[in-house]
Amino acid sequence: MDNFEHRIPTKIIFGKGTENAVGAEVAKHAKRILLHFGGGSVRTTGLLDRVTASLKAAGVDWVELGGVKPNPRLSLVHEGVRLCKEHRLELVLAVGGGSVIDSSKAIAMGALIDNDVWDFYLGKGAPIAALPVATILTIPAAGSEMSTGTVITKEEGDLKRAVNSELIYPVFSILNPELCFTLPRFQIACGAMDIMAHLMERYFTNVKHVGFTDRLLEATMKTIIAEAPKVMANPKNYDAWAEFMWAGTIAHNNLLNTGRVGDWASHAIEHEISGIYDVAHGAGLAVVFPAWMRYTLRHDVERFVQWAVRVWNVELDVFDPEATARKGIERMEAFYKGLGLAVTLDGLGVAADRIEEMADKCTDGDTQQVGNFVMLGKSDVAAILRLAA
Amino acid sequence: MDNFEHRIPTKIIFGKGTENAVGAEVAKHAKRILLHFGGGSVRTTGLLDRVTASLKAAGVDWVELGGVKPNPRLSLVHEGVRLCKEHRLELVLAVGGGSVIDSSKAIAMGALIDNDVWDFYLGKGAPIAALPVATILTIPAAGSEMSTGTVITKEEGDLKRAVNSELIYPVFSILNPELCFTLPRFQIACGAMDIMAHLMERYFTNVKHVGFTDRLLEATMKTIIAEAPKVMANPKNYDAWAEFMWAGTIAHNNLLNTGRVGDWASHAIEHEISGIYDVAHGAGLAVVFPAWMRYTLRHDVERFVQWAVRVWNVELDVFDPEATARKGIERMEAFYKGLGLAVTLDGLGVAADRIEEMADKCTDGDTQQVGNFVMLGKSDVAAILRLAA
Numbered sequence: 001m002d003n004f005e006h007r008i009p010t011k012i013i014f015g016k017g018t019e020n021a022v023g024a025e026v027a028k029h030a031k032r033i034l035l036h037f038g039g040g041s042v043r044t045t046g047l048l049d050r051v052t053a054s055l056k057a058a059g060v061d062w063v064e065l066g067g068v069k070p071n072p073r074l075s076l077v078h079e080g081v082r083l084c085k086e087h088r089l090e091l092v093l094a095v096g097g098g099s100v101i102d103s104s105k106a107i108a109m110g111a112l113i114d115n116d117v118w119d120f121y122l123g124k125g126a127p128i129a130a131l132p133v134a135t136i137l138t139i140p141a142a143g144s145e146m147s148t149g150t151v152i153t154k155e156e157g158d159l160k161r162a163v164n165s166e167l168i169y170p171v172f173s174i175l176n177p178e179l180c181f182t183l184p185r186f187q188i189a190c191g192a193m194d195i196m197a198h199l200m201e202r203y204f205t206n207v208k209h210v211g212f213t214d215r216l217l218e219a220t221m222k223t224i225i226a227e228a229p230k231v232m233a234n235p236k237n238y239d240a241w242a243e244f245m246w247a248g249t250i251a252h253n254n255l256l257n258t259g260r261v262g263d264w265a266s267h268a269i270e271h272e273i274s275g276i277y278d279v280a281h282g283a284g285l286a287v288v289f290p291a292w293m294r295y296t297l298r299h300d301v302e303r304f305v306q307w308a309v310r311v312w313n314v315e316l317d318v319f320d321p322e323a324t325a326r327k328g329i330e331r332m333e334a335f336y337k338g339l340g341l342a343v344t345l346d347g348l349g350v351a352a353d354r355i356e357e358m359a360d361k362c363t364d365g366d367t368q369q370v371g372n373f374v375m376l377g378k379s380d381v382a383a384i385l386r387l388a389a
Numbered sequence: 390m391d392n393f394e395h396r397i398p399t400k401i402i403f404g405k406g407t408e409n410a411v412g413a414e415v416a417k418h419a420k421r422i423l424l425h426f427g428g429g430s431v432r433t434t435g436l437l438d439r440v441t442a443s444l445k446a447a448g449v450d451w452v453e454l455g456g457v458k459p460n461p462r463l464s465l466v467h468e469g470v471r472l473c474k475e476h477r478l479e480l481v482l483a484v485g486g487g488s489v490i491d492s493s494k495a496i497a498m499g500a501l502i503d504n505d506v507w508d509f510y511l512g513k514g515a516p517i518a519a520l521p522v523a524t525i526l527t528i529p530a531a532g533s534e535m536s537t538g539t540v541i542t543k544e545e546g547d548l549k550r551a552v553n554s555e556l557i558y559p560v561f562s563i564l565n566p567e568l569c570f571t572l573p574r575f576q577i578a579c580g581a582m583d584i585m586a587h588l589m590e591r592y593f594t595n596v597k598h599v600g601f602t603d604r605l606l607e608a609t610m611k612t613i614i615a616e617a618p619k620v621m622a623n624p625k626n627y628d629a630w631a632e633f634m635w636a637g638t639i640a641h642n643n644l645l646n647t648g649r650v651g652d653w654a655s656h657a658i659e660h661e662i663s664g665i666y667d668v669a670h671g672a673g674l675a676v677v678f679p680a681w682m683r684y685t686l687r688h689d690v691e692r693f694v695q696w697a698v699r700v701w702n703v704e705l706d707v708f709d710p711e712a713t714a715r716k717g718i719e720r721m722e723a724f725y726k727g728l729g730l731a732v733t734l735d736g737l738g739v740a741a742d743r744i745e746e747m748a749d750k751c752t753d754g755d756t757q758q759v760g761n762f763v764m765l766g767k768s769d770v771a772a773i774l775r776l777a778a
Contacts, residue, residue, distance in 0.1 A: 001404075001631040001632065001635070002404070003403060003405060003407065004403050004404060005400065005401065005403070006400070006401040007398070007399065007400035009396070009398060010396065011394065011395070012394065012395040012647075014392060014393050014395065014647070014648065015390075015391070015392025015648075016392060018392065208628070209628035209629075209631065209632065211612060211615065211616070211632050212608070212609070212612040212632045212635055212636045212639075215609075215612055216605060216608050216609075216639075218608065219601070219604035219607065219608040220601070220604075220605075222604055223601040223604055227600070227601075239390065239597070239598035240598075242390040242598065242648070243390065243598065243600050243601045246601055246647065246648065250601075250605075250644075255639075258401075258403070258635065259403065259404075259635065
């Protein structure tokens with residue numbers, strides 16, 4: 001196990017009706033806020049009305065900024081930064097899923113600097129301050145509600161880049177599983193995939209003696225595997241949503257990463273796919289992971305065997321560990337297909353004609369490697385994308 | 390799953406050599422501190438010298454208070470409170486195990502009030518402020534390094550009582566598995582038992598749809614079951630200690646309790662045993678748990694079956710679930726015995742002649758019930774103690 005530091009300052013308020021506590025909770029931090037959200041669903045479900053009623057009752061003023069799209073855009077972040085500066089707003093409240101939260105984190109960092117916040121996403125400097133961010137989560141998937149991460153897409157050049165900073169852990173996140181009842185099936189499936197991806201990125205590590213976090217990761221994967229089909233079958237199943245939602249948050253809040261080093265190549269590769277084709281992040285991950293696994297399998301067959309046996313209940317063939325591992329990958333693919341997800345680029349409707357371009361961008365013109373479990377250059381990324389075709 | 394709020398402000402600094410960071414970390418919070426510890430081992434191992442060197446280098450002044458014993462005493466707490474007030478100390482640094490940390494938490498609460506801090510332990514009022522507490526953990530067991538709890542014994546009347554407050558989450562805790570290398574075998578075993586107890590108190594709940602936290606609890610139990618024998622066999626096994634130590638902290642920091650209600654009757658019953666006989670808390674728990682389980686088994690056989698199958702790898706006998714559950718209890722007893730712990734009062738050297746007295750105190754003269762999974766009155770507690778005889 002590696003040395004580590006660990007602290008998660010985010011307060012979680014979990015359960016039925018908890019969004020009505022938002023005003024009182026915000027008032028502990030701010031008097032004037034940016035209320036940031038996505039499309040029409042928060043309006044049509046009445047959630048936005050409940051939120052503003054709660055803010056009003058607590059004496060909190062707000063400026064609204066809607067319109068966040070999946071793969072949140074830098075241009076809207078700039079608009080949010082402008083609003084925060086103009087109105088001297090003190091907190092950014094995200095009402096939505098990972099895209100809204102990531103956009104809010106970008107705004108929170110940008111509001112306190114003169115330069116373009118995009119510089120941080122390009123790795124030019126790191127933030128030293130940010131407005132507090134708070135969230136009301138409506139889509140369990142990205143884990144951004146209790147994480148240090150934000151991913152933003154710059155329209156020009158289709159560039160999708162991430163920032164990680166402890167400054168953007170939300171001060172609080174409200175998780176009410178009832179808010180998931182209206183999610184479309186495809187979005188549920190993509191969320192399940194995103195959560196599984198966060199767990200697998202952490203699971204495949206070269207750090208030895210990480211048995212405890214291995215088991216916590218397996219426990220969380222098993223929860224998603226058990227609960228995702230239940231919420232797909234009945235999106236009003238509160239009990240299944242509660243398990244799914246809390247597991248999705250824990251999957252990405254860094255506890256399960258303590259003492260180990262995650263891989264993250266699959267995320268980097270998928271960012272190139274969704275950056276160009278604007279497919280849902282989860283849908284892209286369902287395509288990348290099986291290919292990434294088949295490409296890296298022989299790097300550490302034992303780790304894949306442990307995963308196949310413990311997570312997917314594959315019977316161990318001690319005489320052929322690799323076959324055991326491959327059965328795990330097959331069961332994972334069957335699970336994704338059962339959720340209605342494609343497991344090939346073709347199934348995703350993405351032509352295989354820009355593979356070289358994606359591999360090139362992913363590795364910055366073959367100058368950088370991606371991944372930690374196996375470090376991948378441009379030719380490796382291209383090979384994985386061809387396996388995924 | 391129940392609604393819940395969850396926030397753990399404690400920063401964990403984990404790994405080799407991390408105690409040398411203590412001065413710099415304390416300096417973020419305080420200039421003058423109480424340095425609180427137990428017996429001679431922190432001196433003989435050189436740990437105290439390294440700590441004071443680090444404090445000195447960071448410009449932090451300290452007042453020393455050693456002498457904490459297992460089942461920490463109120464009289465020493467009073468002495469610590471006096472020192473904090475007299476020297477206007479700003480933080481209490483615990484260097485030791487759960488007893489030292491619990492004593493530190495009591496001092497931290499007492500330092501800011503005029504009344505006796507014991508009032509809080511009697512349930513008379515709740516703290517509204519406390520000095521910050523920080524810890525360097527030397528015994529993985531109590532979980533106090535990342536918990537809201539403190540347990541203190543008042544000498545007159547052998548009263549052992551607990552306080553829980555979010556105000557006494559340590560601001561930081563330093564966990565270096567190397568510091569465990571010198572622990573006596575018996576103390577290791579008691580620590581393993583204490584950790585298992587924290588997990589089982591949470592596991593046995595009446596709240597439905599807690600599959601995710603069930604699995605996290607099982608993962609943590611399996612880690613202790615796998616790693617405890619390794620550190621018993623070789624107390625210098627860093628890798629095994631790292632897993633054991635981190636699992637011990639997570640076992641009790643309330644994450645694994647989110648959305649569920651723990652039982653805690655076994656802890657309450659054990660407090661009466663160690664309050665009177667001054668046996669080690671872990672040793673007492675090893676005696677109480679098997680008896681408590683046999684007494685409550687039929688309340689929810691399915692839950693015991695899940696635990697037996699998943700945690701202890703008992704083969705499910707679908708035609709006789711109760712036999713499956715009982716095999717789980719037997720394997721648990723075998724595990725304790727393998728660690729060198731007694732599983733009966735007799736084996737512990739405690740005569741069965743004060744059972745009525747203990748049952749009476751535990752239930753406040755049969756006016757209060759203990760436990761949540763099954764609520765126990767005086768006669769139940771006495772019956773469990775007789776089963777444990």
